[in-house]
Amino acid sequence: xxxxxxxxxxxxxxxxxxxxxxxxxxxxxxxxxxxxxxxxxxxxxxxxxxxxxxxxxxxxxxxxxxxxxxxxxxxxxxxxxxxxxxxxxxxxxxxxxxxxxxxxxxxxxxxxxxxxxxxxxxxxxxxxxxxxxxxxxxxxxxxxxxxxxxxxxxxxxxxxxxxxxxxxxxxxxxxxxxxxxxxxxxxxxxxxxx
Ligand code: AMP
Numbered sequence: 482x483x484x485x486x487x488x489x490x491x492x493x494x495x496x497x498x499x500x501x502x503x504x505x506x507x508x509x510x511x512x513x514x515x516x517x518x519x520x521x522x523x524x525x526x527x528x529x530x531x532x533x534x535x536x537x538x539x540x541x542x543x544x545x546x547x548x549x550x551x552x553x554x555x556x557x558x559x560x561x562x563x564x565x566x567x568x569x570x571x572x573x574x575x576x577x578x579x580x581x582x583x584x585x586x587x588x589x590x591x592x593x594x595x596x597x598x599x600x601x602x603x604x605x606x607x608x609x610x611x612x613x614x615x616x617x618x619x620x621x622x623x624x625x626x627x628x629x630x631x632x633x634x635x636x637x638x639x640x641x642x643x644x645x646x647x648x649x650x651x652x653x654x655x656x657x658x659x660x661x662x663x664x665x666x667x668x669x670x671x672x673x674x675x
Contacts, residue, residue, distance in 0.1 A: 482507055482561040482672070483586065485568070487643050488594030489635045490628065491601040491608070492657045493664060497594070498565045500665050505672075507561040512569075515548050516540060535621050537630030539569060539638060546576045553580065561589075569639045574646075591646040592668060594657035602628060 482505055486494040498509040516534060519527035526548065530540045549567055552558060568574040581587065602625055609623040622631060646652040653671040657664055 482589050483581075484561075484563040484589060484672075485591040485646070486563060486565045486594065487591060487639075487646075487652075488657060489596060489598060489601060489639075490631045491605045492594040492596045493661065494565050494594060496661060497664060497668055498563050501563050501668065501672075504669075505561070507563055508557045509565055510549065510552050510558065510562050510567070511565040512545055512549065512567040513565075515552065516545075519548075535627070537622055537627040537634065539634050542570055542572045542576070545569070546573060549573075549577070550580055568642055569635075571641055571645060574642050588646075588651060590672065591643075591652045592671060593643045593652055593654045594664070595654050596657040598632060600658070601632065 484501070484507075486498055488494050495509075495511065495513075498511070501507070502509045516527070516530050520531045520534065521527070526544055529544060533540050545567060549564070553562065564577075568577055605623050605628045606625060609619045612619045612623075622628065643652055643654075655664060655667045655671065659667070
């Protein structure tokens, strides 16, 4: 099963992706996680991406497309995957089409978590507080001001991606404002209908 999760930052993509990973035994390919690992490792990609990520902007299509192309070649992604945080631009969506077509592969579903953006800053503040209380590292870009920039980037560059898939009949919208378990149920319902 090959899935994409769309939705603004803080919509719950990561939380729901973990549940899908457990149930369906497919890896979560989070470009945010991959980029954070590159930054932590101090690799050339990480060095280029760090400042952009810290400011809440988008890393270049070229870099992100490159890391996804490499990642989907890995053995654990052969039978399926869930893309979380990618594609974030039309250029990335088109590049993904080319990558999959060259392997004779198709997407099964694109799930869009719909949320009330005015509630997202509160959510992100809570996420940072919970991480801190659990002794986990707090993401630098979960700062409310940086988060606003991330939301702007979403509305400017990423909001066009959902209609791209909708036109092809591949998109399912999920109400992401429900409690976490209800969102998971709605996702499972959408997947069982595919
Ligand atoms: P995320 O964990 O998905 O919220 O991503 C954290 C940050 O990584 C984003 O704010 C961007 O700076 C960068 N990033 C992650 N995925 C992408 C992508 N597909 N395209 C461009 N930048 C990305």
